[in-house]
Amino acid sequence: MISFENVSKKYDDGTYAVNNFSLHIKEGELLVLIGPSGSGKTTTLKMINRLIPLTDGYIKIKDKMISDYDIHELRWDIGYVLQQIALFPHMTIEENIAVVPEMKKWDQTEINQRIDELLHMVGLEPETYRKRLPNELSGGQQQRIGVARALAANPPIILMDEPFSALDPLSREKLQDDLIELQKNIKKTIVFVTHDMSEALKLGDRICLMRNGGIVQTGTPEELIQQPANDFVREFVGIDQSQEKIMDIREVVEPANPGEMEHLPVISSQVSINEILALLSEQEQLAVVDRDEKIGTIDRQGIIRILSGRMEALK
């Protein structure tokens, strides 16, 4: 869906913000770009919608060079959500959401229906929120509107630059959970920038870890945890020392009836990360046994929730 081929961005002062970056982002994938401050995440993101021009290499969207797209079409086909969402302060929520559909000259009935649909999608009641101004919403609600606005004209790609970083931990977690649920339905190609590994593990289908403008490792959360390419990855992922430690997984077990669990491999409710990751690499779901009784199931998302929770605790 999005291909970077040997992409570099060099500033006039000689700084390489991004250096020889090659990556293929698949359709419907949520790819997380993560790395320390200054590693080139935002620059990489902004090159996709041509907010920053590249110095070398090329980027293709669906086999077409981004330089060959009409700039307006390119921007309309790419939703963009930022940390400081910058809703238009003098415009109501419905007007804010309608910006791109209006530019694309959708008819008014269609726009109206779409606004209702989007507000439902992001968990805000249209009757309550349509006519409000942005400053009459909480930070978390404003971010939800930001997501709705980015999705308005149904673009295939969404770029998200630390969208939840300014929120308190509870709202942040709620928005992350809701994004996971939303993505199950909309299946957009999402590029998500964060510097928070617990967020990356939780949200990413794959994670691309950057340093000094280049890629250190790209892989699924499990791959980064189980097969870190080097010490930098090991340190950045930060849970390596405790992988052998036994932990309690009961809090993330999903209830299930005995029939559903009959043919699943079983695992104890007290296990090590290594043990559980090894089993989950072969099986989608496992049945959890506690005191000789099957108490429910666990899947990849459950494990990622435990790992990201542990990392929150380590901060």
Ligand SMILES: Nc1ncnc2c1ncn2[C@@H]1O[C@H](COP(=O)(O)OP(=O)(O)OP(=O)(O)O)[C@@H](O)[C@H]1O
């Ligand atoms: N206009 C500019 N001129 C010169 N250097 C720049 C410019 N903009 C960014 N840079 C440099 O490019 C590098 C990458 O910046 P970028 O914003 O992409 O990093 P980042 O990984 O998103 O960082 P953060 O997590 O702090 O947002 C940094 O070293 C930065 O100082």
